[in-house]
Amino acid sequence: MTGSWLELPPDTGYGPANLPHGVFSTPGTAPRTGIAIGDRVLDLAAATGDDVHATGTLNAWLAQGPQVWAALRAQLVEWFTDESHRGDVEPHLLPRADVTMHLPIEVADYVDFYSSQHHAENLGAMFRPDSAALTPNWKHLPIGYHGRAGTVAVSGTPVVRPCGQRKAPAEDAPTFGPSQRLDIEAEVGFVVGVGSELGTAVPVGRFADHVFGVCLVNDWSSRDLQAWEYVPLGPFLGKSFLTSVSPWVVPLAALEAARVAPPTRDPQPLPYLRDDAEPWGLDISLEVRLNGEVLSRPPFDLMYWTPAQQLAHLTVNGASLRTGDLFASGTVSGPRADQRGSFIELSWGGREPLTLADGSTRTFLEDGDEVVLTASAPGPDGSRISFGEVTGRVEPARRD
Structure with a gap:
């Protein structure tokens, strides 16, 4: 793309090829x-x-x-x-x-997926060590849950430590109080611009007809509340207290140079999820910082299910889209320890504390901690596309 009279530095990330x-x-x-x-x-x-x-x-x-x-x-x-x-x-x-x-959009509905094979296998290995790491359905459909649109907030919104029921395996009964295992989930989100008719599915090839752009998402998670409540249904209070998004929405049109083929799917998905003709893998590089220190760099290009497949699955039963719908990828994690997008993985369920540069350790988040997620992607002519950042600082629980 040609230069600008603004005389922008070549590494800006916010040049005319981006325009978030x-x-x-x-x-x-x-x-x-x-x-x-x-x-x-x-x-x-x-x-x-x-x-x-x-x-x-x-x-x-x-x-x-x-x-x-x-x-x-x-x-x-x-x-x-x-x-x-x-x-x-x-x-x-x-x-x-x-x-x-x-907040850039008035969020209509919020859906969060679970589309990183490395993340899913890590959690499976932690919690089901004597069984297969992946559940039988995982490679057949993009698993997701319907979240709470009203608690999606813009970057910088304080992260108030949630309270709720939690029960450790050795305890006989649950207790109530502030979450002791507060976590992050480094994710990529997709903003729906054009809705769809109730009862009509959106095929994978119509992804760009409905989705305008991409933002960053931190799906804050209370692992102890989640572990006690999620059987037999799914995430509820462990997720619904806050989801943070970056303030800038990068248009899909800015990401043509970042499009890549997704990983090979085995087994081949059902026909409505096949995307060989127009794959929407994206080469987005994320970075997770805790109190200024880089902890991991999760790679989005390794995600097993693409956003086009997620949208197709979301609507295949006839569920309609609305302007302002937001759906997120699920935690982005890679095969290496320094590519994990959550503390539950980074500390391996709390059993392997992280040692930070100042000598302190973490398993999960402490009050006062600040997490910053950033990301970039390839742009035209060797440039980079910046997604800005999504930031949150943990505040003590409010019990009154």
Whole structure:
């Protein structure tokens, strides 16, 4: 892609090949749509004069569909690469450091999948050491759970330690109190722009007709609450207290250079999940930091099930999509210890504490800990596409 009159550094991650969408405000102003470019934000409502960008959420614009998304992207690229537009565009650029970011979408529904074979096998080895690591259905369908849309929050939202019932294996009865095994799940999320009709499935080949873009997700998890409650149904209070997302949504259109073939599936999935003609594996590199220290670098390109397959499975029973739906990949983990995307894996269920650079140790999160997830992907001509970050600091439980 051609250069920009903004004279962006070559390693920005936010060049004209990216153009992520978010919602921001400045002191005394209402939230509105912005585009990240370099270290600035374009006030899209002011630059275009279109009220759809002044609603405080991306939903109304997303609902207009792929042709509108593509037209705006083409316009933005022209604005940022053709200096004849500088006089009209530059007055609407604000320093990113001076804006407050908000949740980019009004979340309609939230679904979280479980699509990393390495993560699933790690948990299986921990909890079912005398059985097969994967459950019999795992390689036949993308397993997921329906989460709580109302507790999806933007990066930086405090992580209040949840309270609930927990029962250790040696205890005779459950107790109530703050979670003692608070964890993260480093994930990639997908934002639905165009809904679908109830009773009609969305095939894998129609993925890009419905999904606008990609964000980062931290599906905070209370492993002790989860372990006690999840039999026989599934995640509930151990997951529903908070899910954090990055403030910028990277368009699928920015990720063409990052598309890769997914791992070989064995056995071959059922026909509605076959994606050989148009695979949507993505070469996204994640990074997990605890209090500034890098703990792991999970690789998204190894995910067994792709987002197109997840969407196809989500709707195959006729469940409808809505603008603002968010679905996440599940924990991203690789085959190596330094590629694990959760503390339950990094500390092997708490049995192998991590020793940090300052000499302290961790099995799970302590009050005051800050976790930062970042990610990037290949862009055109050797550039990188940045997904920004999703951050959360753990606060003590509130019991009053």
